[in-house]
Amino acid sequence: MSDQNQNHKDDDLALQEAKPSLKQPPQYKVLLLNDDYTPMEYVVYVLEGFFAMNREKATQVMLHVHTRGMGVCGTYTRDVAETKVELVNAHSRENQHPLKCVMEEA
Numbered sequence: 001m002s003d004q005n006q007n008h009k010d011d012d013l014a015l016q017e018a019k020p021s022l023k024q025p026p027q028y029k030v031l032l033l034n035d036d037y038t039p040m041e042y043v044v045y046v047l048e049g050f051f052a053m054n055r056e057k058a059t060q061v062m063l064h065v066h067t068r069g070m071g072v073c074g075t076y077t078r079d080v081a082e083t084k085v086e087l088v089n090a091h092s093r094e095n096q097h098p099l100k101c102v103m104e105e106a
Helices: 003-011 042-049 055-068 078-094
Strands: 027-033 070-077 101-106
Touching: 027 042, 027 055, 027 078, 042 055, 042 070, 042 078, 055 070, 070 078, 078 101
Parallel strands: none
Antiparallel strands: 027 070, 027 101
16 A cells, blocks of 8 residues: 555544543541640640631540540641641640641541
């Protein structure tokens, strides 16, 4: 077959663009763990400062952590969750509180 005939055949082909398959990145829950030593007011301060909660919401989450042993501070992408966990744990250590923050896949 000549190149000229091949070019005509290619012109007749209908191409359909493939839509990219985009999916949401995995989400991670950031959790505070209860301990018997960290003051409740400090936990509220952390929730307000690091998780942008208002006083009422921060108090609700703090009480949940206190009564149930752990509580969700928020759900984020991996990078954001890791950063928040590191910041909270570092701040707690600097202020000599044993408060622990962890993350798990949502």
